[in-house]
Amino acid sequence: MKTLFEKIIDKELPAAIVYEDEHCIAFKDINPGAPTHVLLVPRKPIPKLTDASVEDQALLGHLMVTAGKLAKQLGVGEAFRVAINNGAGAGQSVFHLHLHILGGRPLKWPPG
Numbered sequence: 001m002k003t004l005f006e007k008i009i010d011k012e013l014p015a016a017i018v019y020e021d022e023h024c025i026a027f028k029d030i031n032p033g034a035p036t037h038v039l040l041v042p043r044k045p046i047p048k049l050t051d052a053s054v055e056d057q058a059l060l061g062h063l064m065v066t067a068g069k070l071a072k073q074l075g076v077g078e079a080f081r082v083a084i085n086n087g088a089g090a091g092q093s094v095f096h097l098h099l100h101i102l103g104g105r106p107l108k109w110p111p112g
């Protein structure tokens with residue numbers, strides 16, 4: 001069965017898409033935790049970070065580089081956070097790997 005994010009990738013569900021390329025897609029989080037809160041999602045349905053393997057190294061690198069570029073494009077390039085929740089105990093609710101890009105307000109450390 002498709003995950004929610006696969007349905008967004010396949011345009012079966014609407015989303016406020018801010019970026020797309022052949023490897024990934026980025027769209028606004030429906031329940032933003034900051035003025036800028038974008039989810040960067042690989043098209044490949046890797047359930048969580050611990051499911052990624054050596055063959056995914058280039059893809060993971062692409063996601064990181066793209067996150068930095070996107071943060072700049074979104075106007076938060078000077079101060080932003082990239083977060084990955086891995087597993088329900090860490091707050092993961094959609095089991096399709098995604099990077100949260102958060103910015104636009106002061107971000108405390110450590111997060112809750």
Ligand code: 5GP
Nearest residue numbers: 015027028029030031085091092093094095
């Ligand atoms: P997680 O909790 O798995 O790290 O992050 C999942 C994120 O997906 C949450 O921040 C949640 O607000 C967001 N989300 C859940 N359903 C939807 C949806 O239908 N559309 C969008 N754009 N975001 C969603």
